[in-house]
């Protein structure tokens with residue numbers, strides 16, 4: 001693909017967040033952030049995104065491609081690729097639903113360049129990496145240029161979604177990274193999705209579960225369930241989470257109630273490219289029925 005086909009004339013490669021935000025502020029609506037380009041270039045080619053003169057590549061910014069651990073958090077730069085996440089031993093151990101969700105994005109070529117920041121910023125309710133992050137209760141770092149100074153602020157992941165394909169970021173803002181608590185003893189997570197055999201890009205349904213067992217490992221102490229697409233933005237199944245919290249682990253009635261609660265809360269739609277809403281409704285039961293026992297087994301062993 002030639003730049004002329006997508007019309008940009010300048011490609012900037014800042015090495016600091018300050019520099020990237022200053023460029024975005026300088027060019028205003030004529031500039032756009034690019035990371036792996038796997039969503040953006042296709043959108044520009046299909047005219048879903050207005051053409052821009054300047055692309056600001058954020059993947060060479062120091063720290064943007066790092067995965068680090070502090071005493072409390074695992075921190076992932078917005079420029080970390082799905083391949084990096086998939087291969088990270090730290091994340092496999094402490095964020096299984098994220099490695100599993102990023103590990104199914106596209107094929108290896110896509111995963112080698114596509115970033116977790118792009119997956120979230122593109123703001124599709126079914127984006128796989130986003131669903132994994134949501135079950136981990138991740139926070140997102142929003143970087144804002146204010147009076148020539150960069151203010152970096154952690155906020156809940158869901159706070160940056162405005163609707164399908166729309167985020168809340170302004171021209172003077174970008175995502176710096178994500179952070180979440182590593183899963184500890186008695187905790188575990190799992191992700192799975194239903195995809196058309198020849199499907200590209202987005203699943204029929206994706207679902208991630210995170211669970212914590214009590215000290216005796218008899219009851220579920222806390223639960224998080226993320227589902228996509230199940231509404232205009234990535235979705236937390238709070239009613240099903242409430243059913244599970246405090247419940248005995250493998251009780252069939254509890255499982256059935258949790259599935260019924262999730263099915264009554266999701267907002268599903270039919271898509272001519274993927275599946276009917278009735279099929280998606282049935283798949284909520286299939287995925288939750290598969291992932292709850294899987295996460296429970298992992299939590300017991302962790």
Ligand SMILES: Cc1cc2nc3c(=O)[nH]c(=O)nc-3n(C[C@H](O)[C@H](O)[C@H](O)COP(=O)(O)OP(=O)(O)OC[C@H]3O[C@@H](n4cnc5c(N)ncnc54)[C@H](O)[C@@H]3O)c2cc1C
Pocket residue numbers: 032033034035036037038039040041042058078079104105106107110113114115116117118119120121122126127128129169173174175176200201202203
């Ligand atoms: C063949 C193919 C298969 C795919 N399969 C899947 C799949 O199975 N599951 C799935 O979820 N997705 C899939 N995708 C979509 C895509 O690969 C992912 O959403 C990817 O993570 C996007 O990341 P990127 O780095 O390429 O983003 P880009 O295309 O570079 O950017 C996407 C959007 O995010 C913005 N952006 C990027 N980084 C930042 C930042 N740090 N701060 C603020 N805004 C930013 C850009 O301006 C743009 O609006 C597929 C795409 C292709 C082409």
